[in-house]
Amino acid sequence: MRVAHVITRMIVGGAQENTLASVQGLAAFHGHDVALVTGPETGPEGDLLAGLEAEPGFEVVTAAPLVRSINPWHDGRALAWLTRWYRDWEPDVVHTHASKAGVVGRIAARRAHVPLVVHTLHSLVFHAYQPAPVRATYRTVKRALVRFTDHYVSVSDDIRQRAIAAGIGRPEQHSTVRSGFATDAFVAGLVPRGEARSRLGLPLDRVVVGVVGRLFPLKGHDEVLAALGPLARRFPDVLVAFVGSGPLEPELRRQVRELGLDHHVAFVGRVPPAEVPVAFSAFDVLAHASLREGLARVIPQGVLAGVPVVAYDLDGSREVVTDGANGFLVPPRDTRDLADRLAVLVGDEPLRRRLGGVGADRIRVEFSVEEMVHRLDALYHRLATEHPVLAR
Numbered sequence: 001m002r003v004a005h006v007i008t009r010m011i012v013g014g015a016q017e018n019t020l021a022s023v024q025g026l027a028a029f030h031g032h033d034v035a036l037v038t039g040p041e042t043g044p045e046g047d048l049l050a051g052l053e054a055e056p057g058f059e060v061v062t063a064a065p066l067v068r069s070i071n072p073w074h075d076g077r078a079l080a081w082l083t084r085w086y087r088d089w090e091p092d093v094v095h096t097h098a099s100k101a102g103v104v105g106r107i108a109a110r111r112a113h114v115p116l117v118v119h120t121l122h123s124l125v126f127h128a129y130q131p132a133p134v135r136a137t138y139r140t141v142k143r144a145l146v147r148f149t150d151h152y153v154s155v156s157d158d159i160r161q162r163a164i165a166a167g168i169g170r171p172e173q174h175s176t177v178r179s180g181f182a183t184d185a186f187v188a189g190l191v192p193r194g195e196a197r198s199r200l201g202l203p204l205d206r207v208v209v210g211v212v213g214r215l216f217p218l219k220g221h222d223e224v225l226a227a228l229g230p231l232a233r234r235f236p237d238v239l240v241a242f243v244g245s246g247p248l249e250p251e252l253r254r255q256v257r258e259l260g261l262d263h264h265v266a267f268v269g270r271v272p273p274a275e276v277p278v279a280f281s282a283f284d285v286l287a288h289a290s291l292r293e294g295l296a297r298v299i300p301q302g303v304l305a306g307v308p309v310v311a312y313d314l315d316g317s318r319e320v321v322t323d324g325a326n327g328f329l330v331p332p333r334d335t336r337d338l339a340d341r342l343a344v345l346v347g348d349e350p351l352r353r354r355l356g357g358v359g360a361d362r363i364r365v366e367f368s369v370e371e372m373v374h375r376l377d378a379l380y381h382r383l384a385t386e387h388p389v390l391a392r
Helices: 014-030 072-089 099-111 132-148 157-165 183-188 193-200 221-234 249-258 273-281 298-304 335-346 349-355 360-366 369-386
Strands: 002-007 033-038 059-062 093-097 116-121 151-154 174-176 207-212 238-243 265-269 285-288 309-312 327-330
Touching: 002 014, 002 072, 002 099, 014 033, 014 093, 014 369, 033 072, 072 099, 093 099, 093 369, 099 116, 099 132, 116 157, 116 369, 151 157, 151 369, 157 174, 183 273, 183 298, 183 360, 193 273, 207 221, 207 273, 207 298, 207 335, 221 238, 221 249, 221 335, 249 265, 273 298, 285 298, 285 335, 298 309, 298 360, 309 335, 327 335, 335 349
Parallel strands: 002 033, 002 093, 033 059, 093 116, 116 151, 151 174, 207 238, 207 285, 238 265, 285 309, 309 327
Antiparallel strands: none
16 A cells, blocks of 8 residues: 655654654555655754664655644645645555644545545643633544544544544544554663663662653643652652753753752753663653653553653553552642652662563553554555445
């Protein structure tokens, strides 16, 4: 089949890593003719395409007008550009990711009479932390796009169920496909804790709570800082390591200074994708207090690295973390409980060893790139058999 994956930008981030792994796997494992269509923007998070081989096995197409911000002029040009490109390239499947590419990419696909149009819900753009009118507008837009969409892929069962409940398509139009990563390579990339901390510039004699993600609003860094104050008073040797970069870094550094937490926070910065296992090797505990995720891949990565996880109990977190078995789940925005649960693990090394890695064997299979790509391939073929043109 000819399959085009469309996304606005290829920064270092979960949705982008999912998209890149999908196009690589569909081309390499299943022999599809695959194109990755992306806008031109990058950012402080880094560019995932920078490290690609000269011949990656799939076509990379840059759509100049496909930018992230809402701009009627650029959006109209992007719609026209994609419509022309689809007509020229003639894909059997267009698979879109993220909000902007999901809107213009799907409408253009219908205009170009692409047989199958699939959209991945990496998260839901409407959420509880928006003003009600904004949330209602996003939900209305999502419902309106159903007529341009044959099937939805969600990265967690929770996202799938909430999308259906919000009136986004019929239940039979939805599937869950975990956001896969190279689980075997991730495990092979783990190193001894002392070596990891030396490479990241972290002290060897501190209890390190890792926070991995873009420094961006709603990603939970300020939630962790709110919990860190009482935690640091109980455990003077605790250190929170922020791994990632993004536009919120100056504000977070200001908060750290004002809260007097300089001794307890390290800004590690962006770690290249190949070095991510090293970062997890340095952690004693993983904290994930993001307020808006589908199912952040850092959570299964933490389990795979043998690190107990403390996460907000929202979206797909409970599909990986079993409370009391391999970590703890905390009610969203309850920074007091977040501090208490972190304290339980920070103060109890035997408990950290006992909880760390429980369920890793399941994660290694269920979240593998091979499993994700196999499910996508099976989905495309099933949908193709139901389509009158492709079924011939």
